[in-house]
Amino acid sequence: MSNSNRKLIIHIGSHNTGTNSIQRALFKNRPHLAEQGISVYNQLRDGNMRKGGKVKGWIDSNKGTIYPGFSRSLAANDGNIVVSMEGLSWVFDRECIARLQGELVDVFSDIKIVAYLRRQDKQVVSHHQQGSKVSGRKAARFYGNQPTALPQYQPHFQDYLNYSRRIGFWADAFGDANIYLRIFERDLLKDGDVVSDFFAITGMETHSNFTRQNESVGFVATKLGHLMQQRNVPPTIRDTLLANLGSGGKMLPSAQEAIDFYANFRDSNKSLNNRFKLSGHKYLFDDDFSGYPSLRNDLWTEDLANEAILGMLTAINDIPVLSPEEETTIRECAMKIEARNPALARELLRKTLRSQP
Amino acid sequence: MTIGPEISETACPTGLRFERMHNSGRKLLLHIGTHKTGTSSIQKALYENQACLDDLGYKFYFRGKGGVDRKTGISGGWFDRNEDPRDGLRLSKELAETLGNTEGNILFCQENLSWVFSRETIQSFHEELKKHFEHISIVIYIRRQDKLAISHHQQGSKSTEFFSSVFYGSENKALPSYQDYFQKYLNFHERIALWTDAFGKDQVQPRVFDKKYLFGEDVVSDFFNMLGATETIRTDWVNESNGFVRTKVNHLFNRIDMERHRREKLNRRLDNSGRLAPLRQEATDFYSHFRESNCKLNQQFNLTPEEFLFDDDFSSYPNAPGDEWTEDSANDAILSLLVGIKSIPAIWQGNANILLQCISVLKEIDIQSASELQQLYDKYYPDHARPGLSRSFRDRSARMSRKIMSLLTNS
Numbered sequence: 001m002s003n004s005n006r007k008l009i010i011h012i013g014s015h016n017t018g019t020n021s022i023q024r025a026l027f028k029n030r031p032h033l034a035e036q037g038i039s040v041y042n043q044l045r046d047g048n049m050r051k052g053g054k055v056k057g058w059i060d061s062n063k064g065t066i067y068p069g070f071s072r073s074l075a076a077n078d079g080n081i082v083v084s085m086e087g088l089s090w091v092f093d094r095e096c097i098a099r100l101q102g103e104l105v106d107v108f109s110d111i112k113i114v115a116y117l118r119r120q121d122k123q124v125v126s127h128h129q130q131g132s133k134v135s136g137r138k139a140a141r142f143y144g145n146q147p148t149a150l151p152q153y154q155p156h157f158q159d160y161l162n163y164s165r166r167i168g169f170w171a172d173a174f175g176d177a178n179i180y181l182r183i184f185e186r187d188l189l190k191d192g193d194v195v196s197d198f199f200a201i202t203g204m205e206t207h208s209n210f211t212r213q214n215e216s217v218g219f220v221a222t223k224l225g226h227l228m229q230q231r232n233v234p235p236t237i238r239d240t241l242l243a244n245l246g247s248g249g250k251m252l253p254s255a256q257e258a259i260d261f262y263a264n265f266r267d268s269n270k271s272l273n274n275r276f277k278l279s280g281h282k283y284l285f286d287d288d289f290s291g292y293p294s295l296r297n298d299l300w301t302e303d304l305a306n307e308a309i310l311g312m313l314t315a316i317n318d319i320p321v322l323s324p325e326e327e328t329t330i331r332e333c334a335m336k337i338e339a340r341n342p343a344l345a346r347e348l349l350r351k352t353l354r355s356q357p
Numbered sequence: 358m359t360i361g362p363e364i365s366e367t368a369c370p371t372g373l374r375f376e377r378m379h380n381s382g383r384k385l386l387l388h389i390g391t392h393k394t395g396t397s398s399i400q401k402a403l404y405e406n407q408a409c410l411d412d413l414g415y416k417f418y419f420r421g422k423g424g425v426d427r428k429t430g431i432s433g434g435w436f437d438r439n440e441d442p443r444d445g446l447r448l449s450k451e452l453a454e455t456l457g458n459t460e461g462n463i464l465f466c467q468e469n470l471s472w473v474f475s476r477e478t479i480q481s482f483h484e485e486l487k488k489h490f491e492h493i494s495i496v497i498y499i500r501r502q503d504k505l506a507i508s509h510h511q512q513g514s515k516s517t518e519f520f521s522s523v524f525y526g527s528e529n530k531a532l533p534s535y536q537d538y539f540q541k542y543l544n545f546h547e548r549i550a551l552w553t554d555a556f557g558k559d560q561v562q563p564r565v566f567d568k569k570y571l572f573g574e575d576v577v578s579d580f581f582n583m584l585g586a587t588e589t590i591r592t593d594w595v596n597e598s599n600g601f602v603r604t605k606v607n608h609l610f611n612r613i614d615m616e617r618h619r620r621e622k623l624n625r626r627l628d629n630s631g632r633l634a635p636l637r638q639e640a641t642d643f644y645s646h647f648r649e650s651n652c653k654l655n656q657q658f659n660l661t662p663e664e665f666l667f668d669d670d671f672s673s674y675p676n677a678p679g680d681e682w683t684e685d686s687a688n689d690a691i692l693s694l695l696v697g698i699k700s701i702p703a704i705w706q707g708n709a710n711i712l713l714q715c716i717s718v719l720k721e722i723d724i725q726s727a728s729e730l731q732q733l734y735d736k737y738y739p740d741h742a743r744p745g746l747s748r749s750f751r752d753r754s755a756r757m758s759r760k761i762m763s764l765l766t767n768s
Contacts, residue, residue, distance in 0.1 A: 241698070309606060313610065
């Protein structure tokens with residue numbers, strides 16, 4: 001396969017820097033991008049196409065590596081490719097990234113890596129909140145399930161949040177000149193918008209205007225979400241319990257907590273800025289923590305705890321509960337199914353009676 | 358039952374022994390409460406010591422209105438709720454006649470008589486009773502109002518079947534916020550006056566529920582001593598108070614009238630340690646609404662040497678809120694509830710496909726079972742064909758959101 005004149009743009013995140021908006025915009029603009037000779041890659045590992053611009057399933061999150069076949073799958077598409085996959089931010093393995101580069105360079109003559117970076121305290125407040133959702137299981141595993149705005153700092157956070165090291169792996173593999181780093185701050189983005197900014201820096205044209213979707217959830221749902229992760233509450237139950245809760249309020253740490261957390265990453269930010277000359281700030285990002293309250297507001301108050309518990313209880317009170325006779329029916333059905341399909345029988349009992357055969 | 362040394366003549370510091378009061382004619386002794394003054398323990402002791410009561414010339418009447426005898430010694434069914442909870446309970450007219458038609462001297466112990474606020478009812482009750490009994494005596498234990506309300510409000514959290522749950526409301530605190538109508542129950546001077554006006558002052562004996570004024574420092578011993586028992590009767594204290602988390606969550610259960618089986622399942626998971634306690638100042642403020650009436654009652658009955666009947670010691674209350682969620686207690690409660698919720702055999706939205714798969718398999722094995730499961734499916738997923746959350750589920754969610762906000766606003 002020749003690498004003549006084929007371009008590849010890989011958007012590697014980070015999480016919670018408008019990636020969903022970028023992916024939606026890419027997907028919606030597929031026809032227009034096709035006219036420009038660009039395909040939006042949205043293939044799953046099993047070969048199916050994903051209904052949307054987000055590419056998932058290629059990252060082995062346990063090992064922090066990319067499953068084999070990703071580069072082959074990219075190469076199998078014709079023309080220039082753009083792929084947006086923030087899951088690549090979970091890749092902490094230098095060799096894996098170098099290997100990917102080695103595989104792609106034979107196919108694409110021009111490979112650009114795009115990453116948006118956000119000051120680490122803000123990044124984690126947002127990312128940890130995402131970890132409270134079903135869709136945020138990886139974040140929950142990484143940051144833990146503490147029902148607070150900021151997780152307590154752990155040394156392994158450096159794997160993700162030490163941008164100098166993590167982005168450095170990509171830059172070492174693909175070359176500094178091919179790394180497009182952007183600071184995720186409204187003032188520094190084109191038109192104050194990450195989608196416009198992404199299209200501008202990658203040189204792609206877009207037809208539509210996009211408004212960024214705010215997908216953050218409120219205080220109560222976030223804290224409950226963390227607690228549900230702790231107890232492995234199945235999505236079906238979770239959806240029911242959360243359906244009644246308001247989306248108001250936002251969990252925030254105190255300014256001092258945020259400063260202390262961020263202090264763990266300042267020096268690495270300085271190294272990254274020295275290497276890529278991204279901003280006039282010595283430590284890459286500004287030192288403005290005025291957006292945080294002086295006292296943390298991520299702990300339960302009497303009213304919020306009552307609201308949360310009442311919301312859950314109201315949902316529980318309203319769901320249909322099986323009568324003892326219906327429980328018996330299900331048990332008998334499960335016994336009959338077991339001979340033919342034991343796994344299905346177990347699933348029936350687990351999901352309805354919450355028990356095992 | 359513990360049998361102790363014989364009680365001395367001077368061991369009964371307040372009131373008179375009833376057996377000394379009346380030597381002839383039928384006697385009736387009514388124990389009318391109040392709640393949370395050891396009434397359950399007294400009822401249990403009365404039930405367990407009926408032979409002793411026989412010796413004292415009393416028959417313990419504990420049959421309910423429906424003819425049911427309970428081993429707890431609690432006679433139920435004689436009361437109905439008034440439409441407005443502020444009006445307390447209605448007393449069945451049949452009680453007086455039933456007691457009257459029972460042979461012998463009767464002892465009836467029902468603290469719900471404390472919920473009867475109607476002067477006319479109490480007068481009618483007396484009119485009917487006096488047709489049957491020559492001597493009627495009334496005993497009532499009273500407790501300092503802040504302590505009583507805390508205990509009573511906690512009891513109300515357990516179930517909406519307790520009238521205290523509607524009288525004090527389901528405010529998720531140790532002490533309910535003071536309401537003027539609380540006077541109907543907690544103004545002992547006025548409430549006891551309803552009984553003295555009907556039965557006569559000498560027939561009513563208030564007793565102070567405070568160790569230092571109780572014979573043997575125990576309410577059961579005190580009650581039996583008052584009856585003239587020569588043995589010290591004690592029983593295990595029937596104390597079923599809930600702890601901090603369980604009380605707070607149960608107040609919330611009450612607000613939504615939580616279905617009983619679900620409530621029981623969830624309660625089993627909840628921590629039951631600790632106690633709700635109001636701020637010291639809250640307790641003092643609450644009690645201040647009743648001090649003057651206590652003073653009047655004490656002047657009338659000369660119950661204690663204290664000017665305001667009860668002591669003024671509030672030192673056991675904390676100076677920081679002891680009845681509000683903390684980060685840890687709220688997290689613990691929610692985590693426990695989540696474990697309980699997961700164990701409920703419920704039909705959750707999102708499990709429809711499992712049932713469909715099972716129906717499909719069963720059709721090849723046992724058509725009857727397939728049909729039964731299909732009926733369940735049709736019942737619980739009537740509009741599952743629609744993608745995502747069903748419309749009824751979405752509508753229900755919207756309704757519930759409004760309900761929660763309204764519950765929180767009105768609390």
